[in-house]
Amino acid sequence: MMKITSYHENLLSDKERLAVFFEAITNKARGIVYDLGTGSGVLAAKAAPLANHVYAVEKNEISAQTALNTLSHFNNVSVMVGDASRIEFPENADLIICEMLDTGLIDEELIPVIKHARSFLREDGNIIPCAVLNGVEPINLRADHLCYQEELGEYFEVMGPLKIYDHLDLTREIDEKVDLSLKLNINSPGKVNGIRITTFTLLTSDIICGPTPMLNPPLLVPSNSLTVEKNQEICLNLKYIMGGGLDTIKARIN
Numbered sequence: 180m181m182k183i184t185s186y187h188e189n190l191l192s193d194k195e196r197l198a199v200f201f202e203a204i205t206n207k208a209r210g211i212v213y214d215l216g217t218g219s220g221v222l223a224a225k226a227a228p229l230a231n232h233v234y235a236v237e238k239n240e241i242s243a244q245t246a247l248n249t250l251s252h253f254n255n256v257s258v259m260v261g262d263a264s265r266i267e268f269p270e271n272a273d274l275i276i277c278e279m280l281d282t283g284l285i286d287e288e289l290i291p292v293i294k295h296a297r298s299f300l301r302e303d304g305n306i307i308p309c310a311v312l313n314g315v316e317p318i319n320l321r322a323d324h325l326c327y328q329e330e331l332g333e334y335f336e337v338m339g340p341l342k343i344y345d346h347l348d349l350t351r352e353i354d355e356k357v358d359l360s361l362k363l364n365i366n367s368p369g370k371v372n373g374i375r376i377t378t379f380t381l382l383t384s385d386i387i388c389g390p391t392p393m394l395n396p397p398l399l400v401p402s403n404s405l406t407v408e409k410n411q412e413i414c415l416n417l418k419y420i421m422g423g424g425l426d427t428i429k430a431r432i433n
């Protein structure tokens with residue numbers, strides 16, 4: 180039996196993450212299914228009994244070996260080793276599953292992969308997830324570097340309410356470049372020197388999931404520092420490239 184990496188063990192131990200994907204797959208899997216970024220093969224294995232054929236794509240060769248092992252007892256699954264943003268699929272899909280999620284879709288390649296794979300999707304086909312909502316809050320951050328909330332514990336304070344700034348419909352064309360200005364309200368006096376980005380995933384139109392231990396942990400991003408009053412409105416300029424990596428994030432407030 181192939182040894183599964185600790186990264187994939189952690190993904191498999193996140194029951195909430197798996198539960199929402201399994202429910203969505205049970206509702207939508209049929210015909211030809213792509214599982215892009217198959218990793219351990221767990222989502223392809225859920226889809227296989229419901230589909231005619233599953234193409235499970237993985238670019239990491241060690242993970243692809245694990246997937247081959249997990250999926251070897253299905254005679255309707257092909258594991259393809261390669262970059263899902265370039266691969267040529269042998270037939271069009273009724274369903275695309277792509278769990279390459281990360282907060283804001285900034286660090287993983289979900290957007291470029293879906294952009295490419297969507298051209299192989301049948302007109303009445305579905306994508307899991309179908310949409311992503313991103314929200315932002317002003318924070319006081321007691322760290323000078325970008326980090327995930329789980330790494331920092333309580334070393335930050337939320338200074339104002341969450342504002343949803345993006346509703347990404349993955350079934351449509353999406354510009355990878357985000358460059359927006361938005362107003363944020365302040366609840367308490369003090370210092371704002373960062374933002375928290377939180378992502379919510381719509382697996383299907385009626386299954387929504389917030390952050391779980393291995394799915395989109397909230398991201399804390401430093402900005403310049405501003406002294407604020409209660410009920411003040413501040414302006415945030417936020418830039419990043421989806422799929423471009425965390426180094427592309429720039430946050431400025433005034």
Ligand SMILES: C[S@@+](CC[C@H](N)C(=O)[O-])C[C@H]1O[C@@H](n2cnc3c(N)ncnc32)[C@H](O)[C@@H]1O
Nearest residue numbers: 190216217218237238239242262263264278288
């Ligand atoms: C978050 S893991 C999900 C694994 C598995 N689908 C699951 O749900 O447990 C994302 C997987 O996508 C793979 N991946 C990332 N970018 C890829 C790309 N461009 N093409 C193919 N696989 C990719 C990673 O190697 C990783 O195994």
